[in-house]
Amino acid sequence: MSYLLHIDSSSLGTGSVSRTVADTARAAWGGPVVHRDLAASPVPHLSAAGITARVTDRNQHTPEQAQAIAVQDELIEEFLGAGAYLFTVPMYNYTMPSVFKAWLDQIMVVDRTLNFGAEGPAAAGRPAILVSARGGGYGPGTPNHGKDFVVPALETILGDPHCLGLDLRTITPELTLAPVNPALAALIPLHEASLAGAHEQARFHVRKFTELHSV
Numbered sequence: 436m437s438y439l440l441h442i443d444s445s446s447l448g449t450g451s452v453s454r455t456v457a458d459t460a461r462a463a464w465g466g467p468v469v470h471r472d473l474a475a476s477p478v479p480h481l482s483a484a485g486i487t488a489r490v491t492d493r494n495q496h497t498p499e500q501a502q503a504i505a506v507q508d509e510l511i512e513e514f515l516g517a518g519a520y521l522f523t524v525p526m527y528n529y530t531m532p533s534v535f536k537a538w539l540d541q542i543m544v545v546d547r548t549l550n551f552g553a554e555g556p557a558a559a560g561r562p563a564i565l566v567s568a569r570g571g572g573y574g575p576g577t578p579n580h581g582k583d584f585v586v587p588a589l590e591t592i593l594g595d596p597h598c599l600g601l602d603l604r605t606i607t608p609e610l611t612l613a614p615v616n617p618a619l620a621a622l623i624p625l626h627e628a629s630l631a632g633a634h635e636q637a638r639f640h641v642r643k644f645t646e647l648h649s650v
């Protein structure tokens with residue numbers, strides 16, 4: 436059985452809602468896991484050396500390019516070695532935490548993880564779960580509707596066949612600030628329902644994935 440690659444990006448540890456939902460998915464998975472905590476150990480931002488190294492013969496690399504490509508190689512090999520994925524990417528300032536964006540910039544490489552030809556991306560169709568907790572509510576009819584720039588972006592980047600092409604399921608525990616912000620206290624029951632649903636979805640998706648895919 437290949438491993439589940441579990442990538443965390445919430446700056447919070449035990450206080451993170453996304454991480455607790457991921458724990459539920461992990462418990463349902465039961466197989467081998469490789470865990471990378473981007474908050475505890477951020478990867479470097481993509482540098483000029485990292486970009487130019489991709490289009491330069493490896494024998495011609497400067498020391499900076501060799502160092503930058505080694506970072507990409509390690510992260511890409513870890514990504515491609517997985518049979519399934521679990522990402523925790525909370526909403527920070529309407530978008531994703533910068534540590535997750537830095538990781539994406541390192542691994543999104545044409546002819547390695549991306550392929551624009553008939554072949555499709557290297558990890559196409561592999562099962563993946565995205566858990567994205569958010570302090571507010573973003574559903575239809577709420578004042579924030581249309582202001583979620585995390586999930587739509589990641590559903591494209593992770594799930595679109597012109598990007599990573601994973602078989603992605605998204606879980607969004609909402610209103611996580613309701614229990615800590617007195618102004619949102621009336622929304623606590625909605626938050627609790629959303630959180631209970633998120634844990635249930637985590638169990639459901641892992642069960643489905645292990646039934647449908649040989650992971």
Ligand SMILES: Cc1cc2nc3c(=O)[nH]c(=O)nc-3n(C[C@H](O)[C@H](O)[C@H](O)COP(=O)(O)O)c2cc1C
Nearest residue numbers: 445451452453525526527528529568569570571611
């Ligand atoms: C730096 C930062 C920015 C945030 N920005 C937003 C935001 O734009 N919209 C929102 O609804 N919640 C926002 N929040 C609240 C988080 O989305 C919420 O606390 C969520 O539960 C964080 O995920 P986690 O519990 O997995 O750490 C922000 C929190 C932090 C720390």
